[in-house]
Amino acid sequence: MPKSYTVDDDYNDSRLDKWFKNKIINLPQALFEKLLRQNKIKVNKKKTKSSHRLQTGDLIQIYDISKLKPTDKKEKIKYLPKKKEISNYDDYVIEDNENFIVINKPAGIPVQSGTKSFKNIIDILRNSKYFENSKPFIVHRLDKETSGVLIVAKNRKYAQLFTSLFRIRKIHKTYLAIVYGKVNKSIKVMKDDLILYENNKKIFQKAISNLKIIKSNERYSYLELNPITGRKHQLRKQLLKIGCPIIGDDKYFLNDWKRIKIKNLMLHASKIKFMINNVQYNFKANYNNIFENFLKKNI
Numbered sequence: 001m002p003k004s005y006t007v008d009d010d011y012n013d014s015r016l017d018k019w020f021k022n023k024i025i026n027l028p029q030a031l032f033e034k035l036l037r038q039n040k041i042k043v044n045k046k047k048t049k050s051s052h053r054l055q056t057g058d059l060i061q062i063y064d065i066s067k068l069k070p071t072d073k074k075e076k077i078k079y080l081p082k083k084k085e086i087s088n089y090d091d092y093v094i095e096d097n098e099n100f101i102v103i104n105k106p107a108g109i110p111v112q113s114g115t116k117s118f119k120n121i122i123d124i125l126r127n128s129k130y131f132e133n134s135k136p137f138i139v140h141r142l143d144k145e146t147s148g149v150l151i152v153a154k155n156r157k158y159a160q161l162f163t164s165l166f167r168i169r170k171i172h173k174t175y176l177a178i179v180y181g182k183v184n185k186s187i188k189v190m191k192d193d194l195i196l197y198e199n200n201k202k203i204f205q206k207a208i209s210n211l212k213i214i215k216s217n218e219r220y221s222y223l224e225l226n227p228i229t230g231r232k233h234q235l236r237k238q239l240l241k242i243g244c245p246i247i248g249d250d251k252y253f254l255n256d257w258k259r260i261k262i263k264n265l266m267l268h269a270s271k272i273k274f275m276i277n278n279v280q281y282n283f284k285a286n287y288n289n290i291f292e293n294f295l296k297k298n299i
Helices: 016-023 029-037 083-091 121-126 156-167 234-241 289-298
Strands: 003-006 041-043 059-062 093-096 100-105 147-153 172-180 189-198 201-216 220-227 267-276 279-284
Touching: 016 029, 016 041, 029 041, 083 093, 083 121, 093 279, 100 121, 121 147, 147 156, 156 267, 172 234, 172 289, 189 234, 201 234, 220 234
Parallel strands: 147 267
Antiparallel strands: 003 059, 041 059, 093 100, 100 147, 172 220, 172 267, 189 201, 201 220, 267 279
């Protein structure tokens, strides 16, 4: 007889594999996929995929897995910020309520720690007064060098809600960018098949962004951008493809441009808007002094 479990609110809209590894046993993904193929894990008495999104009240049946041993979870070492560093974030807070916080993320710091970056936004917020009775949940990301509006959820319910809203494109973002060259006025929408490599496999991802020229001259263009899809480095890649890479981008650039040595990537997440329970939320973040000074002097 299988053991039966009912999905609670904490895991509404979570992936099946995430629920299983957190609630039952942490197994390698390949072994979990094998259990699914063998019909040892069912949702509502049906065979399903690891990516299946669970709903509150779903019945999960698990057949004998008692002989399986869990994979040890490596404990991540967290970044411990200094008090002054934490207090500096008071200046970045745009909105703070019981369910989420919105900040104007500074350039030059990643949202979470990685192989090349230890200092990060999430660990700083985790130690701040804004998360005394909760923990931060990542619901979207900005590149390390990109500044601007960033939402961080305070509970699992809102983390799942934001993740769902992003997935169905109900959260609308506006970016500002300063790029090399004069962008062609006929370009209103950028549509591309961007290339991503995963395990040496080439993957094509459709990317769509709206583009509006705010100001331009023969050397630079100041743009407003609205990404419709959410691909990694989407705007940076698309602007390079039209021959107008972002100033300060050391990854996506043209060799024939005499590049300016500047500390800042001239890409800023300016606005974000969404609706929850028929309430409209609109948040705006001002760009930093480096962005502002370059704009005043050059365009």
